[in-house]
Amino acid sequence: MYGYAGNILRVDLSSENIAIEPLTEELVDKYIGGRGFGAYYVYKEVPQGADPYGPGNILVFASGPFAGLLLPAGSKTSISAKSPATGIYGDSNVGGHLAGEMKYAGWDAIVIRGRANSPCYLFIDDDRVEIRPAGHIWGKGAIKTEEILKEELGDDFQIATIGPAGETGVVFACVNHDFGRQAGRCGMGAVMGSKNLKAIAVRGTRGVPVADIEGLRKVANDMFQELLSNPGLKIWQDLGLAQVTTWANSIAALPTRNFRENFYEDVDGLSGELMKETIVVRDKACFACPMATGKICKASFRGKTVLVEGPEYETTALIGSNCALRSIEEVAFANYLCDELGLDTISAGNVVGFAMECLEKGIITKEDLGGIEARFGSLDAFSDLVHKIAAREGVGDLLAEGVRGASSVWGDESKRIAIHVKGLEWSGYESRGAPSMMLAYMTCDIGAHHNRAWSVTHDIAVGRNIIEGKAAKVIEFQHVRPLFDCFGVCRLQWVELGLPLEHYAKLYPVVTGRKDSWEDLLRKSERIWNLTRAFAVREKEDFGRADDWPPRRFYEEPVPDGPVEGMHITEDDLNVLLDEYYEIRGWDADGRPTADTLTKLGLEDVATELRRMGRIK
Amino acid sequence: MSLAIDALRCTGCKLCQIVCSVANFGENNPKKAAIRIVSKLFTEARYEVVVCDQCGECIDACPFEAISLVEGVVTIDPELCTNCGICVDACPKDAMFTHGEVDHPIKCILCGECAKLCPRGILGSLEAADEGKVAG
Numbered sequence: 001m002y003g004y005a006g007n008i009l010r011v012d013l014s015s016e017n018i019a020i021e022p023l024t025e026e027l028v029d030k031y032i033g034g035r036g037f038g039a040y041y042v043y044k045e046v047p048q049g050a051d052p053y054g055p056g057n058i059l060v061f062a063s064g065p066f067a068g069l070l071l072p073a074g075s076k077t078s079i080s081a082k083s084p085a086t087g088i089y090g091d092s093n094v095g096g097h098l099a100g101e102m103k104y105a106g107w108d109a110i111v112i113r114g115r116a117n118s119p120c121y122l123f124i125d126d127d128r129v130e131i132r133p134a135g136h137i138w139g140k141g142a143i144k145t146e147e148i149l150k151e152e153l154g155d156d157f158q159i160a161t162i163g164p165a166g167e168t169g170v171v172f173a174c175v176n177h178d179f180g181r182q183a184g185r186c187g188m189g190a191v192m193g194s195k196n197l198k199a200i201a202v203r204g205t206r207g208v209p210v211a212d213i214e215g216l217r218k219v220a221n222d223m224f225q226e227l228l229s230n231p232g233l234k235i236w237q238d239l240g241l242a243q244v245t246t247w248a249n250s251i252a253a254l255p256t257r258n259f260r261e262n263f264y265e266d267v268d269g270l271s272g273e274l275m276k277e278t279i280v281v282r283d284k285a286c287f288a289c290p291m292a293t294g295k296i297c298k299a300s301f302r303g304k305t306v307l308v309e310g311p312e313y314e315t316t317a318l319i320g321s322n323c324a325l326r327s328i329e330e331v332a333f334a335n336y337l338c339d340e341l342g343l344d345t346i347s348a349g350n351v352v353g354f355a356m357e358c359l360e361k362g363i364i365t366k367e368d369l370g371g372i373e374a375r376f377g378s379l380d381a382f383s384d385l386v387h388k389i390a391a392r393e394g395v396g397d398l399l400a401e402g403v404r405g406a407s408s409v410w411g412d413e414s415k416r417i418a419i420h421v422k423g424l425e426w427s428g429y430e431s432r433g434a435p436s437m438m439l440a441y442m443t444c445d446i447g448a449h450h451n452r453a454w455s456v457t458h459d460i461a462v463g464r465n466i467i468e469g470k471a472a473k474v475i476e477f478q479h480v481r482p483l484f485d486c487f488g489v490c491r492l493q494w495v496e497l498g499l500p501l502e503h504y505a506k507l508y509p510v511v512t513g514r515k516d517s518w519e520d521l522l523r524k525s526e527r528i529w530n531l532t533r534a535f536a537v538r539e540k541e542d543f544g545r546a547d548d549w550p551p552r553r554f555y556e557e558p559v560p561d562g563p564v565e566g567m568h569i570t571e572d573d574l575n576v577l578l579d580e581y582y583e584i585r586g587w588d589a590d591g592r593p594t595a596d597t598l599t600k601l602g603l604e605d606v607a608t609e610l611r612r613m614g615r616i617k
Numbered sequence: 618m619s620l621a622i623d624a625l626r627c628t629g630c631k632l633c634q635i636v637c638s639v640a641n642f643g644e645n646n647p648k649k650a651a652i653r654i655v656s657k658l659f660t661e662a663r664y665e666v667v668v669c670d671q672c673g674e675c676i677d678a679c680p681f682e683a684i685s686l687v688e689g690v691v692t693i694d695p696e697l698c699t700n701c702g703i704c705v706d707a708c709p710k711d712a713m714f715t716h717g718e719v720d721h722p723i724k725c726i727l728c729g730e731c732a733k734l735c736p737r738g739i740l741g742s743l744e745a746a747d748e749g750k751v752a753g
Contacts, residue, residue, distance in 0.1 A: 003742070069645045070635045097631065104648065147659040154649075179658040207646030217639060224734050237737070282662045283737075285630035292628035296662045307662050453699030499722050503707060 001028060002211040003065035003512040005103040009129060011122060013195050014114030015091035018129050018465045023108050028513075030602065032486035032521070033064030036528045037109045038080025038091050043606070045113070045537050048613075052084035052187075053169055055115040061160070061200065062109040064488025065512050068100020068208055068287070071220040072227060072499070075099055075286035077160075077177075083170040083186040084194075085347075085402055086423040086447050088536040088543075090186030091485075094160070095286035096178030101158035104204025116196035121149070125157075134198040141340035144178035149201055150247050157201045163342020165390040166193035170400040172425065176339060181286070181292065184344035184414045186424060186446050197349060211513030220508045223499060227290045237283060238470050240293030242272030242328075244313035245320070252564040253429045253437075253456055255322040257376055258353035259553060262323035262430035262563025268589045274330045278432060284309060291492060299332035301379060308336035311345070317428035317519050318349025324376035328548035341390040341590020346449075347402060350425035351384050354403045354418060363414050370394040385596065416552040421448035422536075425466075428592075429557030432554050433564035436457035436470035439577040442548045443474065445532040451485075453477035456496070464564065467573045471580035479525040484616050486525065527601040530585075530593050534606045537592050538617050544590035548578060619670040620725070620732060621741030627664040629654050633731035633740060640718075640730040649716045651725040655685035666739070667723040669712040681719075695721045 001023060010019040030249070031040045032120035038060040050056040059081045066074040077099040083090025102110065116131065119138035123130040137145045142163035149159050159177065166173040166189035174182040175187030183189075190196075210216050227233060235243060248254040249267040256264040268274065275297065284294030290496050296309050311331045319338075320331040320521060338345045356362045356374045370388065372395075374381040388396025391453045398406050403425055407418035424447020431438035440453035453474045459466075461614070479503070484491035487508075493499040505518040516524075536543045582589060586597035595616055597608035610616045631654045634647035642649045655665040671691045676684045683697035684704060693704075705713045705722050714723040732740040734751040 068635075068647075070639045100647070104646065150656075150659070179656075199662035205646075205648045207642075207644035207649065210645060213639065213643055213645075216645075221734075226738060228734075245699070283626075283628045285736070287630060288632040288635060289628075289630050290632075292736065294628075296658070298662075412718075491732065 001025070002209050003108045004028065004033070005063075005108050005206070006207060006563065007106050007108065008275050009107045009110045009124070011110065011112045011129070011131070012114045012132065013112060013116040013120065013197060016131055016398055018131075030524065031528060032483075032524055034062050034078040034488045035078065035080065035091050035482055036524065037095070038078050038529050039089060039528050039535075041109075041111055042080050042082060042089055042533050046082045047396035048538050050190060052082045052087065052435040055113065055195070055535040057082050057113075057194070058558065059112045059188065059190055059191050059195065059197075060109055061098075061243065063099040063102045063107075064486055066507060067488030068103045069210065069508060069511065070216060071288065071489070072493050073286060073289040073291075074483060074519075075289060076488045077102070077183070078485055078488075079175055079183045081089050081188055081191040082423075083446065084169065084190045085187040088539055089204045089532040090188065092174070092179050092183035092188050093485055094175065094177050095289075095490060096153060096158070096181045097287045098158045098160055098177050098202065100287055101202045103208045104206050105202050106204060110200070112195060115194065118200050119196050121199040121201060122197065124200070125205065126204055134556065137198050138167065142342040143340050145177060145199055145597040146176065146179065149199055153201055154203070157203045159199055159201045162189040162192050163340055163390065164277050165342040166190055167198075168390065168392045168400070170343060170389055170392070171402045171405065172344040172351070173342050174344045175244040176342060179284075180296070180339055181340065182344065183290055184346060184464045185449055189342050197396065210511050212510040215510035216507070219503060219510055223503050224290065226499060227493060227497060232497050233290065236291045236293060236496060239272035239276055240283075240291075240295050241312040242275045242295065242316065244272070244314050245273050247319075248313070248317065248428065250563070251456070251460060251561045252433055252559065253431070255317050255428060257353070258322060258326050258357040258417060259426065259430050260357065260557070261560055261562060262433065262564070263612055264458065266278060266324075266326050267321065270316050270320045270328050270331060271294070271325045271516065279329050279332055281307070289490060291497070293492065297332045298328045299336060301333040301383075306333065306336045308332055308339060310339075311335040314428045315345040315349070315378050318346050318353070319382070322349045322353040323382055325379060325382070326377060334379060337383055337386055343388055343390060344387060346427050347425040348386055348389070350403055350419055351389070351399050351406070352382050353479055354414075354585060355399060356381070356407065358410055361413070364410055368395065416556065419448075419551050420447075421550060422547055424448050429456050431456070432559050432569055433464050433567040435467050435569060435573065435577060436466070436474050438550060438554070438569060438574075439471060439474050439581060440477065441577070442550055442574070443478070443581055445529060445536075452481055454481070464567065467576050469579070471577060471584055474581065475584055479522045482528065483521055483525045486528070492573045523601070527603060530598060530601050531606065532604060532612060533593055534603065537610060538613065541615070544592055545578060548591055550574065577584060588617065620668060620727070622666050623669070623739040623741065624666045625656060625663060626643045626737050627666055628657060628737060629664040630736065632734055632736065636731045636734050640728060641726070643728060649719060649723065651714060651723050653714065653733055667710060667712050670710060671727070672709065674709055675704035675707055678704050689722065690727050692726060693721055693724060698722070
């Protein structure tokens with residue numbers, strides 16, 4: 001099959017059974033790849049009510065048709081499972097070099113189930129697949145583990161690992177790859193750890209067939225030439241995503257002190273320019289990417305000097321301004337701690353910022369935090385807390401459940417300021433002054449993440465007070481952006497450098513030989529969106545509008561200062577946003593897909609199942 | 618002649634490897650390429666670019682006279698090559714690569730395709746190499 005390796009690798013860690021399944025036309029036609037494959041397998045194979053940490057959960061590593069090919073940044077691996085953070089479908093993707101390597105080894109996806117008796121890692125060398133003991137790396141840091149395995153196996157293996165937080169099942173444990181890139185969100189590292197799976201190491205030597213190699217060369221050449229001659233490229237190469245910090249502050253969207261504010265007075269200490277001047281030692285790219293937004297930095301703290309990839313914008317927003325750290329070097333060191341411990345920096349920054357505010361407000365005491373003086377601005381406190389979280393020691397055991405879990409113990413006033421949707425902590429755009437972005441977070445299928453729809457610029461363009469008419473734009477983004485996660489290609493070349501979508505539409509037929517138009521592909525993306533929603537509806541009897549609701553802080557507290565001081569959003573506004581959104585999607589008034597909508601999208605079986613359960617009409 | 622390389626500015630994207638494999642083998646397969654990016658991230662926070670610098674030591678090493686200088690480029694004649702591997706061991710740069718599906722070693726023939734697309738321009742140009750700006 002053109003554009004694909006042609007096989008799915010099945011691994012059952014309980015029985016140690018390893019099986020090969022041919023990739024089917026139907027799977028490719030309906031779900032494309034990447035996140036689409038993940039959604040398909042998780043819906044089909046994880047039974048309703050399954051324990052996310054149990055052997056019945058599956059973990060899917062999926063590449064896509066564009067990954068590993070001669071085209072810009074075909075670097076993305078999607079990792080999917082039932083999320084321990086949210087209890088519904090979760091996925092997270094990671095750049096680097098794993099997605100292509102899986103295909104060179106012959107595998108479009110790796111579907112892992114069961115639980116190994118003892119710590120293991122999965123070794124894949126083309127057709128040779130082995131479950132190997134991992135006693136010598138269990139307990140080690142995520143980056144250290146990759147370094148050890150690279151020494152043992154060779155630099156030509158691509159490796160994904162978890163840190164101690166994955167082993168202890170922290171709900172925001174990430175999967176690490178390629179020194180400093182992470183599939184951060186939804187606790188995919190915790191699912192991996194629950195299976196006693198410390199790492200996956202892959203090496204492949206085969207080519208990936210494409211339908212029209214000369215056609216691919218031509219489209220790819222056009223894309224690369226456009227990127228290389230783009231005047232905007234240089235600043236991305238120079239500063240990477242770190243340049244976003246001061247911009248996000250200037251538009252009043254930078255999460256500050258647990259999202260209390262969206263404007264940080266000390267932002268200059270966190271700027272991308274300062275980072276480049278003071279701590280960046282190397283630029284680093286994912287596969288075939290001209291932007292190279294990865295920045296390797298050198299950071300020192302408490303007499304220890306470390307190398308770390310990052311911080312990128314999200315990390316600086318959530319660990320920097322959201323915990324009120326004052327220097328980019330401190331953020332870089334905190335980034336290193338999270339990477340090595342195997343914690344998602346977005347959720348870690350939320351959780352620590354939440355604990356800091358709860359302490360400041362007197363909702364909890366220092367004693368509740370095991371004696372840690374967790375004041376805003378303290379890297380010492382950040383460090384102490386994340387170590388306790390990763391070890392699930394003392395208060396760390398509670399904070400390891402994320403802000404939703406912690407706030408269920410710390411009481412109603414803490415729930416008001418626990419910044420999450422569906423159990424997933426909010427990423428780097430405070431949205432009281434950006435209603436479409438607010439809606440994007442509320443309706444994102446995995447919880448409060450910006451990757452599905454990043455529409456803050458739309459709010460600025462059409463009016464930050466306007467509510468009506470915004471849902472359509474969010475839905476448009478929610479179909480086009482996840483397509484990139486299906487293709488296995490990075491979206492930044494389009495989002496940040498304006499590389500036209502037409503190129504990707506042209507790539508699809510030359511790579512796969514398929515005739516689908518861009519509209520057809522968007523329809524498949526809509527199918528996947530409805531499938532992940534259906535997973536949530538199947539999972540929870542009352543799943544609906546309440547699950548799409550943002551934290552009370554956002555509609556009870558107007559923005560206290562900065563460029564949009566006084567702006568607020570009301571509960572009525574939120575309902576208008578959701579009403580419009582559900583209607584356009586063809587969902588009922590409480591946000592459940594109707595049988596008719598599911599059927600029109602080719603999800604008849606799903607409609608039948610949900611109707612039989614009484615979940616939908 | 619050889620490619621002029623500024624390896625300290627390499628970002629490790631490996632676009633050169635996939636460009637090489639498509640240009641020379643008509644295939645998307647970075648393992649079938651005459652250039653390799655090797656990670657030294659964990660210890661030195663940098664990448665190494667491994668590619669033939671046309672030093673010619675393999676010409677003398679080859680017992681079958683399958684390697685010769687053709688228009689300034691050290692070139693393997695696949696007809697004469699027995700894939701014995703002696704040149705692979707003899708290469709001082711470890712830049713003579715092998716692949717199970719190719720019946721001779723793979724080395725850089727200075728086609729220049731990788732240099733055209735290198736996003737940082739670190740593979741330079743053949744002309745720059747002629748002027749002696751060769752880092753190896």
